[in-house]
Amino acid sequence: MFNIVLLEPEIPANTGNIGRTCLCTGSKLHLIEPMGFIINDKNLKRAGMDYWKDLDVTIYDSWRDFIEKNKDKVDIFGSGQPLKGEEESGKAKLWMATTKAKVTHDQAPFKDGDYIMFGKESAGIPEKILMDNKDTCIRIPMAKEQRSLNLSNSVAVVLYEALRQNAYLDLETEGQLHHHTW
Numbered sequence: 070m071f072n073i074v075l076l077e078p079e080i081p082a083n084t085g086n087i088g089r090t091c092l093c094t095g096s097k098l099h100l101i102e103p104m105g106f107i108i109n110d111k112n113l114k115r116a117g118m119d120y121w122k123d124l125d126v127t128i129y130d131s132w133r134d135f136i137e138k139n140k141d142k143v144d145i146f147g148s149g150q151p152l153k154g155e156e157e158s159g160k161a162k163l164w165m166a167t168t169k170a171k172v173t174h175d176q177a178p179f180k181d182g183d184y185i186m187f188g189k190e191s192a193g194i195p196e197k198i199l200m201d202n203k204d205t206c207i208r209i210p211m212a213k214e215q216r217s218l219n220l221s222n223s224v225a226v227v228l229y230e231a232l233r234q235n236a237y238l239d240l241e242t243e244g245q246l247h248h249h250t251w
Contacts, residue, residue, distance in 0.1 A: 079105030170206035179231035
């Protein structure tokens, strides 16, 4: 299972879409306050459809609260863990998805249980947090003149790369037609 972390999300429809993606991929969603909406916002529920009630989601009061409650499970604050070929600490990694990173998301060796964090829509992850975790900052390649992809699209791109690297974990990989057979 992967963990998707949203630091101070601002747009309820994005969070609802991300919640739906998490549920469909068997991932856990972590939301860090303050958020730009209330959790029962109708737009959040509309985007998440009837999936939201079944979602594994935890809400934290702040970045500090997230760190405190996950410090035994996740390497946070510049563990010095390089991206490839080095020893593992035994803890999950906290990957930071940011347009400022020098390493692309497909170069990150994602492992089952890892956390992948995304910042708020208007500003991303604060640079202080990025500098403290510079060894796990990753980016999605984009055209030079563009600022960023939509947050829910970014989560899907990175999460599915992590799942691909892990043989999709326990996800169903074959579909069936409704009225015909293959």
